Amino acid sequence: MTKARKTLDFSPNDFVVYPAHGVGRIIKIEEQEVAGLNLELFVISFEKDKMTLRVPTNKATEVGMRPLSDPAVVSKALDTLKGKARVKRAMWSRRAQEYEQKINSGDLIAIAEVVRDLHRADDQREQSYSERQLYEAALERLTRELAVVKGIDESGAGAQLVEVLSKRVAAA
Template sequence: MTKTKKPEFRPDEFVVYPAHGVGKIVSIEEQEIAGFKLELFVIHFEKDKMTLRVPTHKATEVGMRQLSTPDIVNKALDTLKGKARVKRAMWSRRAQEYEQKINSGDLLSIAEVVRDLHRTDDQREQSYSERQLYEAALERLTREVAAVSGADEAQAQKTVDSVLTSRAA
């Protein structure tokens, strides 16, 4: 049986946790839970003012990953330039798929949601739930673009917006 090498996550490093997006590992601590010693990553999500503790041995299993490479970020931005692909399925089914893509933590899937739900001013209005999903996906995308490029979120937002508006032109 070959042991899979677990990626090394370190304190002060940004990581992506699928259900919450980009967070920063503040420390690695040991806690005793039900008589077992557990090593935990302590991850802080600045925007949500939330701290999460993830057992180090479960990190990859739950989908925690390092930030995307600049190459993947560029692919995600290219995805935004594509034509929206909207299935003819009922909204509830599509909404469920969008939600799964957002929570997958996969940057390219998140970019697809942003692309598919983006509306220009002359297009029909978004429903409340469409807007919620769009904003959640956009926020995840923007945060990771910011973390990877080392820019602040406002700058990353401008980058994403310019790609979306260039597509509409």
């Protein structure tokens, strides 16, 4: 029963992370009748994507919905970006699948690993289209959460991430 209790910690106007979509804001908690059952739902707005999602309150924890990362986790994610890229020698399709899973896990550290591993400096080889897509998706998720946690706009958060990544490349 502890899992279901945990979901009640979310209230309207709270920012939350939904694994498959990133950072959203709970705009309200509503009741809706679905197939003869009354369900209590979190209504989450993802403004940037112009999307609204309804998640049953009793399923929020099960689907991986979580509060924003605390500053210590954000700091650890930024440290992860400073590390050396770890690229496995597996086929691209398998690596792409792993990157996709990390992005959709909602785990900020895993998302930072994807950004670190797929980041390319100007003098490095070109990225394929699919590499670029995964990199941008991971970078966007990381930027959004960093911005909300630090209380800054997304462009400021993006600039911070670019700075960390360029320092890493310069040190390599």
